[in-house]
Amino acid sequence: MIRSKPDEEDYWNSSKFRAFTFDDEDDECSSLKESKRTVNSIPLDDDEDEDEVEKVSWSGEPVGSISWSIKETASSTQSSMRDQGFPKIDTTPSLTKQGSGYSLSSLFKGRSKTGSFPSFSESLSEVSTRSFAPELRKPKSEYKDYVSDWTPKETVKRMQRGKVYSLETFRSLKDKLLLLDEAVSALDGNVITAVLIYLKKSLSKEIISRELMSREIALRHYIHYLKEVGEQKVLLDLLKSLGRTEDMALLQYREHLNLKDELRRQDFLKNCVSLPFAPDDANHVQDHYTLLERQIIIEVNDKQVEGKGQTDIFKKYPRKASILNMPIITTLYYSCFYHYGESEGMYSSPANIRQTFKISEKQYFLTALGARAKLKAWFDVDSLFTTKNWLGYTKKRSPIGFHRVVDILQKNNAPVQVLQEYLSLVEDTELRISLAQKHKCHDIIIDTYKDLKDRQKLIVYRGKVERGSPEDRKIDSLLNNTQIRWKN
Template identity: 65%
Template sequence: MHDGNVITAVLIFLKRTLSKEILFRELEVRQVALRHLIHFLKEIGDQKLLLDLFRFLDRTEELALSHYREHLNIQDPEKRKEFLKTCIGLPFSAEDSAHVQDQYTLLERQIIIEANDRHLESSGQTEIFRKHPRKASILNMPLVTTLFYACFYHYTESEGTFSSPVNLKKTFKIPDRQYVLTALAARAKLRAWNDVDALFTTKNWLGYTKKRAPIGFHRVVEILHKNSAPVQILQEYVNLVEDVDTKLNLATKFKCHDVVIDTCRDLKDRQQLLAYRSKVDKGSAEEEKIDVILSSSQIRWKN
């Protein structure tokens, strides 16, 4: 029999025969046995004795984490929320404390949103729920899933509502990149192209607008294509990709003919334009456009 198994067997016997206080005192000076008992209690899920042990040993952070893990066994959202509330203020590290607080706040929000949306859906009076019935509850879902849900069903809501994506972003300090990525995925899935456009349009103090994408326009293009965006929409965003090689690759991959043609013209790359001519349909507007460019005397080709 392995030494560890012997220790565990002895500990089981002692656990049954000794009072907690005596057992804990004896183990305090026997670190190997103590580690085995902690492991054993975690294995069998004896949370109460484990908490008592950590309390006795004054291992406060482990005590807090062990108590916190109990929430995983609570299925009822209201009860889970109330239990998480008891975890706030326990002696966690600063990072863990923030995580527990966020988890409590998120579940609190989810319960409110879920009740409201279930009512809206069952009433049949809200278009978004009629067109796109919910596939699952958002209770106990991760933050990013909740944000996607909010961007899908509650995108235009004012910041003052719990289900507003902007409210979620501010409350949970969601980085711009993550917010934009999630909002883009949700609005593109709904084919809400105006919302997509607004997501990347910024205005400076002089009133000039420009497009800006914290995730990079190449990512925007990939997500738009995945959601079957029309070619006109794709072309607009492919054109915003700064790196020329990436732009050409994306334009070729997604058949954004005008972007490929215009880029080859701007690069004065006759050979690449000729090669691309063979990829467009015979007699198409694209072929005609290429022929006009190739026959132009205004362009000084580099090859």
């Protein structure tokens, strides 16, 4: 509405607000002060009667109540938002005189009564700004974070950067698969898993199985995810539909870990033997079942014998733990410790266990040596390495290096005489001398220098032994022996 000049002068003269002109004072500061007084003369008290304050628009035209002005603005904003594809949001605030947090000055200043800008979480600043000051609306490009029409590539990038994203907009199978392929191309496991979780919720098991069959990377992530969350049935169905029977069998076999009762576990493993494993895995499962069966028998028998207290080995070395569910090498060690020397027909016999589970000679020697050395059974240790040839001569033979034998014996506090016996069998001269020095086996060093006919090293070594000791006298005897032809 456009007024004529006389009407406009009458309007301002009759207004309750005091007007001012720039002609009143030439001083710029005075004009600013006058402007400030005029703005401050606008009542801010909500309790003041609404009819006593005439409302004006930017053009100076009365437009009714404040509520009318706000509703009109919000209405036009809602219409604009619908045109832009925004979700429906009630942007019309309740501005009763008692409950309103805004005054007329807030329409000009964009502030609340408190003088601070309203936060997003408190008043949806984006919406509020559009409601009260539509002329200050931000460019449409800045609303990108609130729009969910991104392409698969854009969505994946947002997921990687931790920005807001939405997967629900990908509704068709084609779009979902494009999203999955884009996630795989990004080589980001978290993004791939997130997309797979969405596909799991929105697609049938049959479709997922069919599509993942040609997407190996996504399939591996999906299988790993199902294992992590414990969705056993879904995983079994997936593997079955993919024809991966061996993986199905291994997955079922893992269930024995959840069984605490040994008899139930034994029955479960017995059923697992018939599952379609690969040949190597089938042998492993069979051995596992046989081992548990053997352990149950040994455990029951040894528990009874130990309880009676009539066997020296159990009296001197009480069992610290049950043998049930122990690995095969631990079972062999236990057998060599408590049942060494039993006939091969006994389930607890080391020879029986070695034969049943096809334990290698080297592994058997290492385990038996450790068990017998722990008991200080040096005769048994010696018998492990003593062999006879076809002429009846005995010699010591070991499937492991004798330097390793020496280390094992030393860790079990073997006496010097035992250590020296096996040190002398170490073929490498420098290694033999080094080990002899380490374990203080003087006779080995002296004999080695004698065999090398190295008089100078023998003289040097005499300075390292105690004066008047058997080793010192032995060195003197060798140095004075005129029959030995020394190199120097």
